[in-house]
Amino acid sequence: MRNAELAKLDGLIGEWKTTLSDAWFLEPPGTEVPAATTIERLGESFLVVRIEFGGGAHNSGMNLVIGRSDANDIYVALYEDERGVCRQYAMTFDGARWILNREDPDMYQRFIADVEKDRILGRWEASEDQGKTWRKDYDLTFERSRG
Template sequence: MRNTELARLDGLVGQWTTAMSDAWFLEPKGTEVPGTTTIEWLGESFVLVRTRFSGDEHEHSEMTMVLGRSDPNDAYVALYHDDRGVCREFAMTYDGERWTLSREDPDFHQRWIADVGLDLIRGRWEASEDAGVTWRKDYDLTFERRADA
């Protein structure tokens, strides 16, 4: 039986065309890296988010997240992994219109802030190396629902 709070994530499920843009680490300025994202149910208790970027020479070509929930803590959680071998845990919120991920770890703080529509998700990843006092944008990430999926 699907958890009621997890069922709220059903609007994210689908096939998406993804674009990474306005990244401080991409040259030349204005570079956009295309990709695809699949968001699907993993059983009744998790949502699997798999993103693959298809741009040439770009380091972070695959990212995977598993979204779940801690009922006792009344909170969503996300586990992240990418092809660099990076593993991270994020606190998550989702109200159907705003999706956030955040972590406050010893290496640095990081957050994802996105506006969610029926067929469009516009978000940005930010990082802070001074425990959240100041933030810099890492990159924008846009998801457009694929009509052919």
């Protein structure tokens, strides 16, 4: 039986042309890295987000598995990438705003995105002082290519 709360994320499902931009760590300033993102169901209770970055020295990828803790009435997301990084995020989604948040001993981090039918405008931010101040790591723009 399909998870009703996860069904609220159906608008994210599809294929997206993605661009990473305005990253403090990329040289020269203004560098944009193209990516392809696929968001699909995994069974009846999960979504999988796969982002494949391309372009010269910027070949990499990241994966996110989104599910629900029904007993706690919350979304949960697990993240991993080719560096061997594995992180857990609390997640909220109201149809227009998508937020991933983690408050771990090593760093606080969040993804904040405005969701439209065929476009998602998001940014990753980090805090090294337990959320007192935030710096933007980079912007992620998703344009629907199929879905």
